[in-house]
Amino acid sequence: MSVEETVQLDWFKSSHSGGAGGECVEVATCPHTVHVRDSKDTHRAGLAVGSVAWAVFVGFAADRIG
Numbered sequence: 001m002s003v004e005e006t007v008q009l010d011w012f013k014s015s016h017s018g019g020a021g022g023e024c025v026e027v028a029t030c031p032h033t034v035h036v037r038d039s040k041d042t043h044r045a046g047l048a049v050g051s052v053a054w055a056v057f058v059g060f061a062a063d064r065i066g
Helices: 051-065
Strands: 025-029 033-038 047-050
Touching: 033 051, 047 051
Parallel strands: none
Antiparallel strands: 025 033, 033 047
């Protein structure tokens, strides 16, 4: 997906992101892909990962945080 195409996705930040700036990411989901980008530089290319890989990553991260 090009940068122009990702502009039309429904992007959101984590509810844990503060309003003071810092290192925030935004994600947008599609049926088989999760897109991740830097919320401070939204025109820069981001990452696209499969939904299964994203679920494994989130599960791994949640186990380490919780």
